[in-house]
Amino acid sequence: MRRTWSARRKFGTWRRIWLALAESQHELGLAVTTAQVTALRAHLDDIDFANADAHEARLRHDVMAHVHAYGDAVPQARGIIHLGATSQDVVCNADTLILRDALSIIAEKLARTIDRASTFATEYRALPTLGWTHFQPAQPTTVGKRATLWAQDLAIALSEIEGRIDGMRLRGLRGATGTQASYLGLLGGDAAKVEDLEQRFAAKLGWPTDRRWPVCGQTYPRLVDAQILSSLAIAAAAVHKCCNDLRLLANLKEIEEPFEAEQIGSSAMAYKRNPMRCERATGLARFVMNLSGNGLDTAATQWLERTLDDSANRRLSLPEAFLALDGALDILTNVLGGLVVHRASIRARLDAELPFMASEDILLAATARGADRQHAHEVIRVHSQAAGHAVKSEGKPNDLLARLRSEPLFAGLDLDVLLDASAYIGRAPEQVDAFVTEVVQPIRTRYRATLADEPRVRV
Template sequence: MPLTPADSALFGTLFSQPEVAALFSDEAYVRRLLEVEGALAAVQGRLGIIPPESAGAILQLTRTFSPDLGQLREGLLTDGVPVSALLGQLRPALPAPARDHLHFGATTQDIVDTASVLAAREALGVLRRELLAVGDRLAELSQAHAGTLMPGRTHSQQALPVTFGLKAAGWLTPITRHLERLRELEGRLYVVSFGGAAGTLAALEDRGLDVAEALAAELGLSAPPTPWHTQRDTILELAAWLTGVGTSLGKLAQDMILLAQSEVGEVREGGGGGGSSTMPQKQNPITSEVILAAASTNAGLLAAVARSGVQEHERGTHGWQVEWLTVPQMLGLTGAALAHTRRLLGALEVQAQRMRENVQASHGLMLAEALSFALTAVLPREEAKALIRDAVPQALAGKGHLVELVREQLGHLGDRVDWAALTEERTLGATAPLISRAVEQYHGTRLHRPTHRQRTPPEENS
């Protein structure tokens, strides 16, 4: 197994999402570095900071240049980042007057951080689409199974009757919140990094802020009040969001594993997968297991990202590199978890009859709370509870239905109890409106379009 399974040709199908993975290839990374360098030259040319001829030559070269990745690797060993080596390859390909205008007034971290923001923006676009697909399916399941009766469980024990639609609505509501959080996060994350050597933009004298604003607009980003070379809170916010999405998907997957147990049998993953090499009767919940693995890994990586944010003065030491080791992996794992969840929900087999059988097999024990409230019409609350407690062992032993056992004990006192209301279907409380609220809130959030700036197409900048 490779050091990072997500990058493996074999294991990558489990632990990465193809579109997200493609965004973090070496070639894609270098293309974004070139994109930022080209955009910087373009805006500086328009602002009169460098000659227009130099700006045009740099922009054209960054759009067509094919770097030598081998030389970039050698530069990485020396400089820790590939930018210096990339600039070393670009300059000889430029007209002599333009060479000094390449990367003018910027520092390496400006280029790398801005390129990373561009990558995150593309990746989050994919994750948003997958998140919406998951949300759409959960909304469908919520409504389609609004009346599909099943046991509700607390502390892994049967508690009260619920419906599968309500369970699906419970999975849906955090998806809605994650969409809301993403919209807020994007406003803070999609910002240009441009501060120069020590965050003062001194090399550009009084034009530094003009360049920062123009560069941001060129790339469809915003310009923050101050450079963020060592202020990494938005990177941590991104990592926390990714972890939160994984946690919500992991909760769904954990529920699926429990519901699919042989003794429970209320759902099946579907698709015919998850077979055992030696036990042909089994269908293992492999998809749910992979979702949980991705969620658990992201939770561990979050701690590293949090620690990496403690950086020194105006330029940090190792924290930056920790982000490279963690954040792309977290984006990939979240993409994989979302894609697996979408496929899981698309092929899910809801065993409605088995759910009902499991309710019936409880012999009315899930009606204990409702029965207790109903008996207060004829008995004090404590006496009602005591009567039910005495009848529970008999129901557990299969000697009758809890409601009927209690009814027999009451005799004529039970004439004032509404026994017809004591069924699982009639003790679902606010289930229907709760489902409606969850679905309506999701659809309202779904229709709210992102507000972050979009980049002007490159042909309009030339």
């Protein structure tokens, strides 16, 4: 991702755009020679950044600075570089190519997180665990089913990113205000040749010729940036939710992120096992989520065909959103691939709460044997409240079952059978299987070439 947003990639792409323009103009018979095109092609990547900086210090215009720097490298082609073009014929098209590639990297990394979460979900598809709503004990689920919720959020984010990629359009060669007047003048007023020029230009950049904006002002629609930043924010929210859940589960001592043998959790409290990877990922994700407003502000405040106050903002908000999300996804991939599950802690918490959750089944079993439903309900209610008070106010273990066993009303009922946690998880294991087959497997197929890649995490 750093290479994608590097100065070398940016200005190297500018030169490829100037080459594609010159080649297309040469093919249509304009005064651009084969020798000039050949010379431009030979100097795509030997960029003298110091020379370009010196030109920009003098000219105060970044595109013209690089026009001059390219011309210094290829003096025989100096006079035809940028012929008929405006700055945004270069910048907008280059940005589109870079954004497409950056989105593709994010898509690949989202696919990896989905794969890791789903592998974990399959392994623990049937392991009962206490569910939580309002962060209060709720009906049991399974460790694997909970992981599918993370994977599903990430899959929604992947769909968003793929949609953005599919919706990308090239600005093309439109000139200063989008009317193509300069190219029409170069080509003798022949509108068909102007269209031919733009199609050739797009094809030389490896871009489908039918995926160009039908109209534009000086730039491509800045709502595109808002869409992209919003899609990145959705992905960041999915990362944040997953990592926050893991931080809560670490506090419950049920599931933890990887922790190295010599890792230190706190400089003062030697026993600490802080979930620092998930903390880092949530910090990055929050940064990305809060960048999304920049795209909306930029799109909303463009004046007529364009105003330049978009430029400085875009140079920060777009690359930084991608770079931060890229790092967060690398961390999450690492975490999901090395989660530590503490079965005993999971079982202990479930055992502490399950008697309360089994109370309805105990009530039904008693009434099935002829007990008065309202009387049985009251007996269970009184003992449940007393057991709950003992747990919360006196720190005692949950003794609800012992209390109920002492009641003649429940004599002969096998209460232990009613405390089988697997009886309370519904279709969770089957839901995991269906999710992996229907949602994850197609993603694994699409991204199989890069799915096994492991990120280098330095946190």
